[in-house]
Amino acid sequence: MHPTLEPIHQRVLDRNPGETEFHQAVHEVLESIGPAVDKHPEYAEARIVERICEPERQIIFRVPWEDDDGDIHINRGFRVEFNSALGPFKGGLRFHPTVLLGTVKFLGFEQIFKNALTGLPIGGGKGGSDFDPRGRSDREIMRFCQSFMTELYRHLGEYTDVPAGDMGVGGRELGYLFGQYKRITNRYESGVLTGKALAFGGAQVRREATGYGSAFFARRALEVRGDSLEGKDVVVSGSGNVALYTVEKVHQLGGRVVAVSDSDGVVHDPQGVDLELLKDIKEVRRERLRVYTDKIGRAEFSTDRSIWDVPCQVALPSATQNELDADGARALLRSGCRFVGEGANMPTTPDGVEVLREGGVIFAPGKAANAGGVAASALEMQQNASRDSWSFEYSENRLSEIMTDIHDRCHATAEEYGRPGDYVAGANIAGYARVADAMLALGLV
Ligand code: NDP
Numbered sequence: 001m002h003p004t005l006e007p008i009h010q011r012v013l014d015r016n017p018g019e020t021e022f023h024q025a026v027h028e029v030l031e032s033i034g035p036a037v038d039k040h041p042e043y044a045e046a047r048i049v050e051r052i053c054e055p056e057r058q059i060i061f062r063v064p065w066e067d068d069d070g071d072i073h074i075n076r077g078f079r080v081e082f083n084s085a086l087g088p089f090k091g092g093l094r095f096h097p098t099v100l101l102g103t104v105k106f107l108g109f110e111q112i113f114k115n116a117l118t119g120l121p122i123g124g125g126k127g128g129s130d131f132d133p134r135g136r137s138d139r140e141i142m143r144f145c146q147s148f149m150t151e152l153y154r155h156l157g158e159y160t161d162v163p164a165g166d167m168g169v170g171g172r173e174l175g176y177l178f179g180q181y182k183r184i185t186n187r188y189e190s191g192v193l194t195g196k197a198l199a200f201g202g203a204q205v206r207r208e209a210t211g212y213g214s215a216f217f218a219r220r221a222l223e224v225r226g227d228s229l230e231g232k233d234v235v236v237s238g239s240g241n242v243a244l245y246t247v248e249k250v251h252q253l254g255g256r257v258v259a260v261s262d263s264d265g266v267v268h269d270p271q272g273v274d275l276e277l278l279k280d281i282k283e284v285r286r287e288r289l290r291v292y293t294d295k296i297g298r299a300e301f302s303t304d305r306s307i308w309d310v311p312c313q314v315a316l317p318s319a320t321q322n323e324l325d326a327d328g329a330r331a332l333l334r335s336g337c338r339f340v341g342e343g344a345n346m347p348t349t350p351d352g353v354e355v356l357r358e359g360g361v362i363f364a365p366g367k368a369a370n371a372g373g374v375a376a377s378a379l380e381m382q383q384n385a386s387r388d389s390w391s392f393e394y395s396e397n398r399l400s401e402i403m404t405d406i407h408d409r410c411h412a413t414a415e416e417y418g419r420p421g422d423y424v425a426g427a428n429i430a431g432y433a434r435v436a437d438a439m440l441a442l443g444l445v
Helices: 006-015 020-032 034-039 041-045 048-052 101-117 138-155 171-185 206-223 241-252 275-284 289-295 326-334 350-358 372-385 392-416 423-442
Strands: 057-066 072-083 089-095 124-129 161-164 233-236 256-262 265-268 300-302 314-316 339-341 362-364
Touching (some): 006 020, 020 350, 041 048, 048 423, 057 101, 057 138, 072 138, 072 161, 089 171, 101 372, 101 392, 101 423, 124 138, 161 372, 206 339, 206 362, 241 314, 256 289, 265 289, 275 289, 350 362
Parallel strands (some): 339 362
Antiparallel strands (some): 057 072, 265 300
């Protein structure tokens, strides 16, 4: 790490004890922006790094709700409004039992740089709750969402803070959240949430955007090296929103996804996973992945096999943070994997990244490779503001162009700063410089 950044890093560790994921995210960024520190002494003078590491505002609140049996539950809600130099705070809500303040801060911190990379006018934030949606009825989900929004609404606004979905928060939850926002505020303010259903202000391609974007990034990274996804075996971890639409686009681009997973285990289908069946299980019936093999006899479901042991040339971790460690990375190297693109946020551990880098694997960090979701959200805000709605084809083309631009910006920045081929450095420096320039222009606020 650059010597001027070391004390700043230490202060972040000391002031945020126990927030290991936040520490990891800050370390990864600070470790790679050294070349920008040398080139821009004006950033250090204005204490830009110190300011970026401290959220503008952090909100923690109680979420009481009643289950179908009349029992009362108390969860904790969070919204971390990290940085609004480039636009309103923007970033999803995660409902998962593992969510802590440090989880939301890691996600919010990543979001600042990711949003900057899109080139669109959006700041960084993130939120969520330790609520576990698994096994909950529709009515319970609705009551939880209503209670959550009853507190959160006062902090939101289309020019203030605009949440979207993340793990455990999809179209259904966003519908309930928007319904409650509208009821409390008496305002049909479409632009206050993104990822909405098409029936009430949603935009084409938002649902598909993170997965499609991840596949577009992979396509471009291979293309600039004279290669493509055509005929490649691909492994996609997870089977949620990001994973499903990654599978869809990879298949359309000529690749073959041979394994997907959930937190119970891994499906290996060597002839290529059946996407329609997968969507039916996950989006319609909301069942566990293991039932896939009831219909597809050739496939195997395993609870003790790592998905990274399935041979592939391309791996797209799209489930959760720290799911691909050094052992997983070594398994990918053994099977001849050439490209790893993070569909999820920070799915690769630092030692996993090191193994991939030393093994010569092209590695695309989440803040670049999965930025398609938030980019499509910004396009949804644009359509809401102008009371317009664009076609699927037009929206997909915009997304594809944005992902190509993000790729090329990271690639060119890495070269400019003497780290050719290093997308981590390219993404962090390009995102950081854009936010830093805006913060300088705005003065000490
Ligand atoms: P979903 O909740 O739709 O899906 C998450 C998937 O990951 C589920 O299949 C879940 O399985 C699986 N999973 C969770 N934990 C584990 C685990 N420990 N091992 C294996 N599988 C696991 O979330 P999303 O698809 O929306 O998000 C996935 C990732 O992508 C997250 O890191 C998120 O932050 C990131 N992301 C999402 C964006 C979006 O637009 N949705 C945008 C950018 C990034 P199970 O059902 O068993 O829990």
